[in-house]
Amino acid sequence: MAKLDFGPIADTTRRAEIVALLRRAILTGQLEPGQKLNELRISEQMRVSRAPLREAMRELVQEGILTSIPYAGTFVIDVTAKDIIDAYSLNKVLDEFAIELAWPQRDPRFFDELDRRHEAVKQATRAVDTTRQIETALQLHGLIYEWADNSVLLETWQRLTSRLQMYFALHQRARNEPVPAEDVHETYVALLKGTDMRAAQRHAREHIDLDFEELLAYARGLEKRPSKN
Amino acid sequence: MAKLDFGPIADTTRRAEIVALLRRAILTGQLEPGQKLNELRISEQMRVSRAPLREAMRELVQEGILTSIPYAGTFVIDVTAKDIIDAYSLNKVLDEFAIELAWPQRDPRFFDELDRRHEAVKQATRAVDTTRQIETALQLHGLIYEWADNSVLLETWQRLTSRLQMYFALHQRARNEPVPAEDVHETYVALLKGTDMRAAQRHAREHIDLDFEELLAYARGLEKRPSKN
DNA sequence: GCTTGTTAGATTGTCGACAATCTGCTTGTC
DNA sequence: GACAAGCAGATTGTCGACAATCTAACAAGC
Structure with missing residues (x-):
């Protein structure tokens, strides 16, 4: 009999689904920075009571993409240029x-995954699906963290990624022209396949992914924007 | 009139107080790794309903010191040797x-704070207050993060600190002899006051605080311990 | 006119009760 | 005796309602 390894069972609580829904809405920019989340309205839209919604929001607050002020409300975090830097x-x-x-x-599995994820980025780029392009690029990037075999590091990176994804989504949403982005990851992938670790590290430190400068300029543009209702 | 700058007002929600209480209980080792947190019992002890308690637990789950399994319960995280490493x-x-x-x-304020926190560690050491000793040592350590002026870095470190504090507390609780620890931070403080940044960095990378090896040995000892009720 | 007190509405925080799910024991069957 | 089915208790997840707090608009006093 073939050896099966079953993945963990899906979370069957409403809370978990709410978390996923809200996170996606925030990271894709459907919920804008500074925007207030009205519990009653959202709970009615989702056909859920406020209890699991509030618990879900508490999670996202700790995840760093929402911020909460007692008796005032819970808001999508504001994005400043400094945050991005x-x-x-x-x-x-x-x-x-x-x-x-x-x-x-x-190992071989690492290189396979590397190619697979690289291909996913290229495909999203060809399809001009900007949201997916960001997602896949971050997943490609995340491979080294998954292979680093350090759970604390992986967790830390995932937190950080949430924000980066949000920043890039905002940026690309702002300029609604299709993204240029031919393949900027070619060198990165090649270096990870190579034998010179220092070179790969240097590349990671020096290479600017996805128009970082432009992203910054955009962020500076929306400094001090009033929060919306 | 002198210029006053008021700090932010204290959180006045039950939830915030519950978070503080629980966190302290976990970080000081009063709640042991693997232990289950019974919502009904705790809410009765605290004279609070389950709603704010559950929200508080959600925060601590995201903070990484609790773990939750749907319909089974919320537990203090298990500590493995690998986690510590x-x-x-x-x-x-x-x-x-x-x-x-x-x-x-x-700047001058930095050096003042450095001395102040260093003094706090020495005092806790003299008083043989192990819990406080850990707290103060981590606060001394945290100074460079507060001065680094990078909010994401600071936040990341604070998450990490929670765990380190928990590990050390467990360790010191296990061996209930008074801690030896004469002043191990003298060199660290001196280097931060000096002019050789590289030397300070090297020291941070190489120096082993607070009997790391012994801590590891302890952690290996309690691997695979069954979780308690 | 400007500040201060008051009030109404909306929103968040908290509560107690009910529903869904799990765990361990008992029971019945072979 | 071993095993599966089913039941009872305990615990977590969710709900709807109430209490506490904030905001903004308005009135009163200087």
């Missing part, structure tokens, strides 16, 4: 560390 | 980065 600079440091840890762990 | 190694990388960022920001 901070997240991005930390991301580079973590990348360097992740590469160091993952390097000796690379 | 992972957290510790990431901590070193973050330290190095924090020192780099904080270095040019050092």
Whole structure:
């Protein structure tokens, strides 16, 4: 008999589904930064009571994409240029560390996944599906973290990724022209396949993914924007 | 009239107080790893309904010190030797980065705080107050993060700190002899006051705080311990 | 005119009760 | 005795209603 390994069973609580729905809405930019989340309205739209909704919001607050002020409300976090710079600079440091840890762990499965995810990015790019393009690019990026075999590092990166994804989504939403982005990951993938770890780390530290400068300019543009109702 | 700057008002929700209570109980080891948190019992003890308690637990789950299994319960996280190694190694990388960022920001207030927190550690050590000793040592350590002026980094470190504090508390609880720990931070403080940033970074990467090896041995000892009720 | 007190409405925080799910025991069958 | 089915108790998940708090609009006083 073939050896089956079953994945974990799906979370069957409303709370978990609400979390997924809200997170997606925020990360794709459907809920804008600063926007207030009205519990009653949302719970009615989702046909759910406020209890699981509130618990879900509590999770997202801790995840760092919502912020809560007692008796005032829960809001999508505001995005400042400094936030983006901070997240991005930390991301580079973590990348360097992740590469160091993952390097000796690379195996055939790693290279397969690398190609698979790279292909997914290229496909999303061809299809001009910007949301998916961001998702797949971050998943490609995340491979080294999954192979680094350090649960705390992986968790940290996933938190960071939430924000980066949100930032990029906002940015691409702002300029509604199709994204240029020919394949910017070619070098990255090649270096991860190679034998020079230092070179890969240097690339991670120096390479600017996905128009970082433009993203920053956009963020500076929406500084101090009033929060909406 | 003197210029006053008021801090933010205290959170006045039950939820916030519950979070603080639970966190403290976990980080000081009063609630042991693997232990289940019975909602009804705790809510009765605290004279609070289950709603705010559950929201508080949701926060701590996201904070990484509780874990939740739907319809089964919420438990204090289990501590494995690997968790400790992972957290510790990431901590070193973050330290190095924090020192780099904080270095040019050092000012008289920084050095004052440095001495103040160092003194607090020494005092806790003299008083043989192990819990406080851990707290103060981590606060001393946290100074560079507060001065690094990178909110994402600070937040990341605080998450990590929760766990480290829990690990050390467990360790010290296990061996109930008074901690040896004469002043192990003298060099660290001196380097942060000096002019050689590289040396400070190297020290952060290489120096082993608070008997790390012994902590690990302890963690290996309680691997696979059954969870309690 | 500007500030301060009051009030109504809306929204968040909390509560107690009910529904869904799990666990362990008992019972019946072979 | 071993095993599966089913039941009872306990616990978590969800609900609807009430209490506490905030906001904004308006009135009163200087």
